Structure formats: C-alpha cells, structure tokens
Amino acid sequence: MSAAVTPTAVTPALAADRVTVRFGGLVALNDVSVAVAPGTITGLVGPNGAGKSTLFGVLSGLRRPDAGAVHLAGVDVTARTPQDRSRTGLARSFQQPELFPLLTVREHLVLAYRSRHARSRLWQDLFLAGSLRRPPAGELARVDALLELLSLTDVAGQPACVLPLGTSRIVEVGRALATSPSVLLLDEPLSGLDVGEAERLATALRHVVDHEGLAMLLVEHDVAMVLSLSSFIYVLDFGAVIAGGTPADIRADAQVRAAYLGDADQLQTPEPGDAR
C-alpha cells in the first residue's frame, strides 16, 4: 500500500490496493488505491461512469478485480466471498435497495444481527424448539436501539414492500448496521430521500461512526453532503483516482474542479442540503 494515499498512519479498516477492473476493452478501474481509516467517514465522489459502483463491487466481493488486492483490517481478502467478508465485518448498501419484500423491517435487522452473532443454528433450528425461545437480550437491545436511531420504530412491523423509497434506503442502512460491521460501504444512501430524511440519516451515520468507531466509505452524488460529512475524500474520474484529501484540499483542487466543471458551485457551498 503506498503511503501517498493513506490518510493516516494506522492500519486502514479497508483498503483497495492498485485495483484494476476491465470490462472487455473498457478499463473501469485503473490502478485504483483507496484506504478507509477506522472511526472516520471517507467519501468517494466522481461523475457518472467514473467507476464508483465498480469499486464498491470489488470492495464488497461481488466483483473480482483483474489486478490488485483488497485488504480488510490489514488482511488480504481479495479471494474471499461476499459472505465471508460480511462475517469479518464488512457491510454495504445498494443503489437500488435490495430488501426482502415480505419480511418486516424488524426482521431485516434481526436476521442481519443473527447472521453475524448467532451462526451455526442449523440443527437447533430444525429439531429444537429454537423458535419458541425468547431472543437473547443483546439482540433485542441492539435491534431496538438501531430502530430508534434510524427513526424506524414506527414502521418496524411493516413488510419492506410497502415502504417508500426513502425509508427503504434507511432500512438497508439499518440492516447493514445490524451486522455490527467494522466497515460500512454506503452506495448513494441519500438519493431519493427528502431533505429532512437525508439530514436525519446523515446525523445517524455520524452518530454510529462517532460512538461505535466503525469506518464508513460513502459514495454520494450530493458532493456538498459528502464534503460536510467526510474527513477524507477520494475523487474518481475515468476509473482513476484524480485526487484524495481533506474536504478543504478537495475544494481547492483544480483537477477536481475540471472534472466537475458544471458542479463548481457545489464545491463552494459546504452546507448540507443546499445542493438539492
């Protein structure tokens, strides 16, 4: 891992190291290195087609890179499956919410919690009356706390298919958080949310980062929001990292301004919510 792109000296919670992905002749990611420090929000911005979602796929394990490596807390996980990475503490959300339509919001969180904390229940589930036992106190507390934090308590009993898009996104974030991840990848969590929802979610995200010390990588179109939330930001364009630095660095970067030619105003206005 080259020191130049590492924002801090500590071992990053998640790092992509010189990752290259090709789709036929098209190079979607070219030698991209990013690092996410523990306990911080790292932003990832870039115009459409810059390779943000591809990078997300590589980091979460849904896509195998043609070259390069992915490290989770210093361990090379390039060859590991998404399930495996999830169990070692990596969670993500999707641009299009991937919820389970007929499971309730609470069940989404319960399932995610158990997939991390109460594994290997195959035989118990089949042959013991496991379903009749009360859920452990830790599970109840954690799930209730998350529902509360994300203002989902009111819809906890509803199946996901009746939720509006904004709420669906928040449920996805909640499901990811319920696995108690050490790293959380969020793919445009704020798109489709109204201003109020977006601000509430942003507050909740900052809260979990501050209180639980998890690392977060945030892809978001709303550049102003990313600048205000993140402590370190990478800018991708045409599959390559064209800049990396603090919000102030990014605002001052000429290359970034060129990539975001029409969006130069956005870079100037750090107040969250203004851009919508």
Next chain:
Amino acid sequence: MLQYVIAGLVIGGIYAIAAAGLTLTYASAGILNFSFGALAYFVARFFYWLHSQHHWGLLPSAVIALFAVGPLLGVLLYLVLFRMLQLASTLIKIVATLGVSVCVPPLATLLFGNVTIVEAPGLAPEPVSVYHVLGVPVTMDQIIDYGCVLAVVIVGFVVLRYTDVGLRVRAMVDSPAMTSLSGSSPALVSIGVWAASVFLAGLAGVLSAPIIGLDPTDYTLLMASAFAAVVAARLRNVPVAVVVGLVIGIAGSLVQHYLPPSSSFTAAVIPSIPFAVTVIFLVYHLVRYGRADETDGVGGALDRAILPHGGNRRAAFPSAGGPGARPPLHWPPAVLGIAVLCVAAFVLSSFWVGLLAEGAAYAIIFLAFTLVVGEGGMIWACEATFAGVGAVAAAQFATSHGWPVLAAVVAGGIIAVPMGVIIGMLTIRLGGLYVTLVTLMFGLLMDNLVFTRTIFTQNGIGVTMPSPGFATTSRALLFLGLGIFCAVSLLIVNIRRSTTGLALSAVRFSEAGSKTIGLSVLQMKVLVAGVAAFVAAVGGAILAMSQLSALPGNFATLGGIVWLAVLVTAGIRSNMAALTAGMMFTVLPGIVLEYLPASWGQVPPVLFGLGAILVAKNPDGWMAQQADQIRWLWRRVRGTRDVTARVAAGARGPLADAGPAGARPAAESAAPPRGLSEVQDR
C-alpha cells in the same frame, strides 16, 4: 452401422422437432411447456380418431389435426392460460403447464372414447411401403419423418431469418418490452409463437404414433428426452436444440448397435442417455459460463427491470399476496381439521376410513414438497422417487429381512437422505428451472433403472408391506399417519419461525441483499433437501402400508408431478393445505368411484389438472384464499368494536403508520385483503 444411424435419425428427428417447439416458446415467452407431451398426445389421438375411428382420408385427417387442431389448441391455451403466466414465478409457470398435462389426456379419453389402441398409423398410406436405401430398409413413415425435420428446419430458418414475422419474433426474444414500445404487439407475436409451438407438438405426436403407440405416459416420457436437448441449448438456442435432439436419437440407436442387445446393462444405458446428456451439458455450461441459470441473458435492461423482483432468480414466488415470508400459525383450523378426521375415523365405513388413511400418507409425502419447494425454494420433481425408495426399502426390510415394521420405515427414510443431500449439493448452484429438469430426469432414471427390478416389482404385485401390530385396522393406520403428519408439521412450523426460515425466505427474495449480510443458505438448503427426502420416504412407506404392498409403479415420477400440482393448487406453503390435498387426492376419486357412473372416472384427474391451471390466477392456492376471506369476514364481524377500542387506547396498530399501508384499514372494509395482512397479523 448406417442402418442404426438411419433408425436413430427417426426418433432423433422427433426429439429435434419437440426440442424446437419447446425452445421456441421458452425463448419468446419464458415458459417451458411441461404439457408439450400431453399436447402431442392430444393431436395424435385426434388424428387417430378422425383417420382410424371415423375413416376419414389420410390427407384431410392430417391437415385438420396438424394445421387446424394443433395451432388452435395453442391459441386457445395462450388466450386462457399462457398469457397470464408471463410475469408469474417459475413455480407457477411449471405447475400451470403441468396442470395442462394432467388435464389433457383424460379430456382426450372423454372426447374420443376409451378404446384400446394396439397399433396407430402414421402419416404414410397403409400398407406402409418399404424402400431400400444403400441396402438399409427404410419405411415410408421414416421418410416422412426425415422430410418433416428438414421442412421444419428450413421453414423455421427462412421465417425467422428473412421475414418480417421472424424479425418481430427475434426482437421479442431479445426484449419483449422494447418490442412493444416500438409498435409490435407482443400478444399477436405470442399467439403466433404458441400456435407454431403446439403445431410442432402435434407434428411430433403424429410422427411418434407408429413408433410408440398411443399411451399418454409414453408421450410425456418421449418429451422428457427432448428436455435434455433443451437443456443443452440453454433453453433458448433453437438450432442447438435441434442438433442435440438428433444426436440423442442417433446415440440411443448406436448404443443398441454396439452393446449386447439382451443384456441388462444395455437396458440400463438407453434410458440413461437423456439424463447423461443433461448432466454433461450442465457441467459444460457451469465450466464455460460459471453458472447455469435460466435468467441469464434474458431480455434487455427494461425487461429485467420489469421482471418480478428485478429478475432475481431466487424469487421463485410471487410477492404481492404471494406465499408470505412466514405465514401465521393456523392453530384453530389445523386442530379443527385433525379433530374432524378423528371423528370421521369412528363414524365412516372402513372403505372411507381406508381412503382417509391413504390420504394421510399422501399428506406426509406432500409435506416433503412443502419443505423443499415452499420453504427451500427448490422446485424438485423427484419427491415421488424418494417416497418410492422409502416404500420399497421398508417393505424389503420388513418382509424379506423380518425387521420390526417401524424400524424398517425409519431405515427406508434414512436410505433416502443421502440421495436427497447429494442431489441437493449437485443442483444447488443451478437456476430454478434447471433444478426441476434435473430432478425430473433423475426421477425418470430411477423409474427405469431401479423401480423396474423384479426384486421390487415382484411381477406387478410388489413386496408386501405389513403394518405395525398396533395399527392393523384402517382406523389405527389413519391415526398413525395423522400422528406422523403432525410431528412433521411441527418440525416445519419450527423451521418457518426460526432464523433459518427467515434466512431461507430472505434468500428467495434477494440474493444480493442476503449475500451482503453474510447469509449463506447453501448448507441449509441441502439440509432441508435431506430432511424432505426423509419425510417423503417415511410417507411413502406409510402409503405402502395402507395399500398393503410397496408397488414401485405407484411412485412413478410423472405421478409425483401430479402430486405437486395438487398440492400447489391447495397451497405450497401451508401444512394444512398438504393435509387437505392428501385427503382430496384419495377421497375425490373415491366419491366418483362410489356414487358416479364408471364413465366419470376421468373427472378427478381433469379437476386436479384444472385446479393446477387455476393456480395461474391464484398463486397462493385456494386454501390461503379461503383463509384470507374467512379472516376478512371475521374482521368485519368484530371490526367496528375493535377499531374504537384501539383508538381509545391510543394504540398504534401495525397498519396505522404513515406510508402506503396507512390507507389499509379503510380498504379492508371494501375488499378482502390478501397476503400482506397475513404477515402483519402474526
């Protein structure tokens, strides 16, 4: 050798025509037509009716059967059924077409009379002339067969490649949504495609008649071989399907040439060819493309977006009102149902109690489907095989080896477990439709290789299956069956309400979503498959008990598919539906037998078939529908009081929140709620 190639081309040509018809509708309509064999039989039977029974001339009979009845049947089926299936889930598509295949043969018997047909003529004038080509005798029937294959290939190629109609069909294969947006009517194109496909079915049927006679089962078996060619073509590539169909025919013929004709090994190899072809090509697809999934390469982006659940293959179930994530416990109706049966055991005559005991055994087998299809989301077509394995094994242990009966039943169940687990492991990475096809082929293979052995068939009487000492009467047997049914039901309820059950339904809904929270249900699914095999085997042994002997013929795979159809008609995710379906399956024919004239004997299978077809309209099954309506009525009866109480207490009901569901309570009084209310009321 040449004569074997020539002979192989005859049956291969029929496979090729059938495979072309099957891929055509799959590629353009997304429906693999499991009723293809039955439709082929219907047209062939109609041709026989006109030509042999009513002595019409060969040409008019052939023209009417092939060019009028076949295509019209296709159009009719499209209008009443296939049209509604396009956005349905894989399970519903399979079951609805299975319903047609259950329905059509008895309908043909009702329409054309129940006559024993020893020999059926083909399209060649009788007596059939024989020519000698390169020293090999070739009949006129065979020459017509080759001619038809050639004509189908050439006409198909020209139409698809060079005509406007062909362009529209190809556009629809690529993207139905875009086709309709660019001004072509997919409905018209679909009508044409279905007419063509059933025309091909009829052609294959009429060509097969001189070779295999006129038994509906043989037609379905013949088409099962065509399925192998369809798998090889990845369900969509018509030319590959045609070529592989021809090759399968020639391979079968060559095997007969090179292997000793009367050895049991040869007899075992020939029926294994379609299964072997299927496995070889699936392995090839897996190695070459990394996966074998029927949704690969389906449609354009727009089509994928409008497919149910974004085209996710694990979503084998409909969402709106579909079999819910976790249906509620139906304690009152379940207890009531069992109580009624217990009372009936003391009230009814031994004839009816015997039928009920048999029905309870079927209900246990049906629970295996509930487990593997309803919970596991794997549409297996070979549970009847496991039931048969349990039955014959238990009978062997109990009768030939003198084991205690219950120990023999358990042992029979244990034998089925590794089979279920192995098939589960082999098919776990396949798409839903491929799983169905592989398990279907496996079941047919077991029918041919294992269940035909004399040690099991005992020349048609089967091995005696004794009952345990405490259950020698039908009544005691009914109680035994009900007891086992209840035990298995509790197991299923337990799974449904557990983390594993939650995880299984999560994976059915969104694979990507479940991967990222670290769910891997591969192990669970394989385990569920193993448990289901055990349940099916135990049910099979109990069924053999109530029938007094283990007759392998009662556990034929095609019969098992009828079981699945009957169960889905009642409801695939409800234990009570399994019980009702089991009872219906034996009691309904009993009623017809007892109270109606003998000519009505074909009515129950027609009803079972129609029921399965109606699943297209009501994917939950009618049990769930009835339950919803009763619950709705119940809520109406006490509705007013309830709502006021809630408001007074200031309690927020599960439906009283903001969002689209907020309007629900008001809507409830207007229309019966479906599906969702079940989940919420839990």
